[in-house]
Amino acid sequence: MWPKLVILLSMSAVLFIRHTMASVTEPNPFCPQPNNYTSATGVITSPSFPSSYPNNADCYYYISAPVGSAIQLNFTTFYTEACCDYLYVFDGPDFNSPLIKRFSGILSRDWQVISSSSNHLTARFVTDQFTTELGFSAIFSRKPAICANQNCNNGTCVVDELGEPVCVCNPCFAGSRCEESAPDPCASLGSVCGTHGHCEYDHATCSGANCVCDAGYTGAFCTQRS
Numbered sequence: 086m087w088p089k090l091v092i093l094l095s096m097s098a099v100l101f102i103r104h105t106m107a108s109v110t111e112p113n114p115f116c117p118q119p120n121n122y123t124s125a126t127g128v129i130t131s132p133s134f135p136s137s138y139p140n141n142a143d144c145y146y147y148i149s150a151p152v153g154s155a156i157q158l159n160f161t162t163f164y165t166e167a168c169c170d171y172l173y174v175f176d177g178p179d180f181n182s183p184l185i186k187r188f189s190g191i192l193s194r195d196w197q198v199i200s201s202s203s204n205h206l207t208a209r210f211v212t213d214q215f216t217t218e219l220g221f222s223a224i225f226s227r228k229p230a231i232c233a234n235q236n237c238n239n240g241t242c243v244v245d246e247l248g249e250p251v252c253v254c255n256p257c258f259a260g261s262r263c264e265e266s267a268p269d270p271c272a273s274l275g276s277v278c279g280t281h282g283h284c285e286y287d288h289a290t291c292s293g294a295n296c297v298c299d300a301g302y303t304g305a306f307c308t309q310r311s
């Protein structure tokens with residue numbers, strides 16, 4: 086009889102603590118609002134970004150997508166006080182969902198792109214009372230849930246006709262995970278543009294290398310005076 090009562094009391098205590106936490110973690114007025122993000126893509130940032138974030142921040146970001154999608158976060162900036170100012174990212178609709186990672190300090194390259202496993206991702210940014218830094222900015226986007234664990238580095242994951250995730254690489258990248266840089270189109274042409282020009286190419290297609298001549302010069306290799 087007593088052990089059951091103790092368990093019941095413990096559960097009540099846990100529920101009470103959760104309720105109390107919820108009531109004291111209302112977003113600060115300086116947090117980005119509204120904080121429910123349902124668009125296909127967008128940006129979340131720390132408060133005041135690109136100025137420094139404030140002390141005593143506690144901000145939430147709720148990102149959701151249609152069922153069957155996963156949500157990807159691509160950090161373009163991340164810099165917080167390493168000891169004390171944290172971004173928590175949760176794999177689900179609220180901060181009771183499994184924690185993907187707690188970030189602080191400077192972001193390592195391995196964690197620049199992260200993904201939820203399903204169609205909800207929640208982030209919480211918490212700072213202490215001293216010392217602020219630049220903060221963070223991250224682009225959120227959707228990808229098929231089957232792509233959640235597929236890191237395409239410099240590309241985009243899509244589902245092929247067999248229902249398998251595959252990477253489609255950005256121009257100038259190759260490899261099964263788009264981890265390899267394709268040959269620079271200017272590598273073979275760069276030197277022939279001589280001392281009066283330089284090589285440029287179409288970055289959208291990673292091709293079309295040609296010499297762009299300095300003022301006063303013309304010709305395929307910038308050797309003629311114009």
Ligand SMILES: [Ca+2]
Pocket residue numbers: 166169170212213214215216217
């Ligand atoms: Ca701080």
